[in-house]
Amino acid sequence: xxxxxxxxxxxxxxxxxxxxxxxxxxxxxxxxxxxxxxxxxxxxxxxxxxxxxxxxxxxxxxxxxxxxxxxxxxxxxxxxxxxxxxxxxxxxxxxxxxxxxxxxxxxxxxxxxxxxxxxxxxxxxxxxxxxxxxxxxxxxxxxxxxxxxxxxxxxxxxxxxxxxxxxxxxxxxxxxxxxxxxxxxxxxxxxxxxxxxxxxxxxxxxxxxxxxxxxxxxxxxxxxxxxxxxxxxxxxxxxxxxxxxxxxxxxxxxxxxxxxxxxxxxxxxxxxxxxxxxxxxxxxxxxxxxxxxxxxxxxxxxxxxxxxxxxxxxxxxxxxxxxxxxxxxxxxxxxxxxxxxxxxxxxxxxxxxxxxxxxxxxxxxxxxxxxxxxxxxxxxxxx
Numbered sequence: 001x002x003x004x005x006x007x008x009x010x011x012x013x014x015x016x017x018x019x020x021x022x023x024x025x026x027x028x029x030x031x032x033x034x035x036x037x038x039x040x041x042x043x044x045x046x047x048x049x050x051x052x053x054x055x056x057x058x059x060x061x062x063x064x065x066x067x068x069x070x071x072x073x074x075x076x077x078x079x080x081x082x083x084x085x086x087x088x089x090x091x092x093x094x095x096x097x098x099x100x101x102x103x104x105x106x107x108x109x110x111x112x113x114x115x116x117x118x119x120x121x122x123x124x125x126x127x128x129x130x131x132x133x134x135x136x137x138x139x140x141x142x143x144x145x146x147x148x149x150x151x152x153x154x155x156x157x158x159x160x161x162x163x164x165x166x167x168x169x170x171x172x173x174x175x176x177x178x179x180x181x182x183x184x185x186x187x188x189x190x191x192x193x194x195x196x197x198x199x200x201x202x203x204x205x206x207x208x209x210x211x212x213x214x215x216x217x218x219x220x221x222x223x224x225x226x227x228x229x230x231x232x233x234x235x236x237x238x239x240x241x242x243x244x245x246x247x248x249x250x251x252x253x254x255x256x257x258x259x260x261x262x263x264x265x266x267x268x269x270x271x272x273x274x275x276x277x278x279x280x281x282x283x284x285x286x287x288x289x290x291x292x293x294x295x296x297x298x299x300x301x302x303x304x305x306x307x308x309x310x311x312x313x314x315x316x317x318x319x320x321x322x323x324x325x326x327x328x329x330x331x332x333x334x335x336x337x338x339x340x341x342x343x344x345x346x347x348x349x350x351x352x353x354x355x356x357x358x359x360x361x362x363x364x365x366x367x368x369x370x371x372x373x374x375x376x377x378x379x380x381x382x383x
Contacts, residue, residue, distance in 0.1 A: 021119060022366045022367050024329075055342050066119035066124060077281075115127070127153075130151045154195070157200050162181075165181045186213075195217070222250050231265075243318075248324070252307060264300070304338045
């Protein structure tokens with residue numbers, strides 16, 4: 001019997017999910033591997049990883065994931081210590097070695113066509129994203145190098161404002177994008193690299209939209225109308241991203257999905273700002289934040305239907321062609337009920353079906369929209 005607040009999978013939803021291209025736009029597994037001490041991958045297998053991970057091959061298969069963006073995340077404390085580029089190179093190298101180690105299941109995808117060909121052949125198409133524009137250390141040469149190594153999007157900021165782009169979790173210093181920041185966006189357009197505005201301040205998002213000649217994406221952001229945290233997007237920004245031809249990919253962390261998350265996020269923001277003023281090493285900053293995490297109130301949880309609420313809000317504002325899913329798994333402590341890890345994606349399909357969306361609409365949300373946006377970026381590169 002169906003329990004209150006639970007979603008039951010139907011055969012039709014499973015069929016739609018199985019037949020669709022399911023693409024998750026943001027997974028932080030590489031950083032989780034690094035932070036757990038497996039940077040060399042010795043003793044680590046994605047077939048059977050140690051406890052505490054939200055991603056492995058059996059669960060990717062159970063979740064019907066056909067394509068995954070693996071993120072080379074550079075914690076912003078490495079910008080303050082001058083090690084950002086090195087950490088990014090290490091993360092990208094780790095992704096390549098992870099794909100080599102599991103070459104029977106995972107394969108690098110560099111284009112939209114690659115995604116279709118690889119997933120059509122039964123493997124999981126694996127893209128690379130860079131999270132944190134500080135990784136380029138103010139160098140377009142490094143940006144080009146990350147692209148050459150396979151990165152197909154870059155998140156302009158993380159939780160720290162850079163010398164050229166303001167973050168939603170830090171003080172504004174550039175009024176959005178600096179002139180060099182606009183140059184970065186134009187160079188990304190030239191390369192065919194997607195401009196990702198998750199984590200950026202509102203003004204930075206507006207400047208990116210004004211500057212970019214290609215569709216802009218938010219790889220893991222939700223709707224601020226429903227949950228008023230800083231890193232979610234206003235309806236006006238969502239509409240403008242849709243107007244650029246881009247997409248907003250909903251983050252699955254309950255703190256960014258339910259109103260109760262605002263108080264928690266405010267505590268995090270205030271503590272982070274306090275620590276940033278103390279000139280700590282990356283290790284010291286992490287230790288202090290870990291201590292804060294142990295003392296803060298419990299994090300809110302939510303049912304999977306709340307994910308559908310955010311998807312629907314974006315659909316209402318920008319249209320069915322401008323929304324997707326960017327889970328943030330292995331970068332968040334837990335997901336919504338019934339979607340605790342990468343195995344749970346079929347429940348999102350079921351919630352959309354239960355709300356009356358047709359098969360083609362669901363296919364667009366699950367991956368078709370991202371495929372279209374990547375193709376558009378590739379066209380900009382060609383011209």
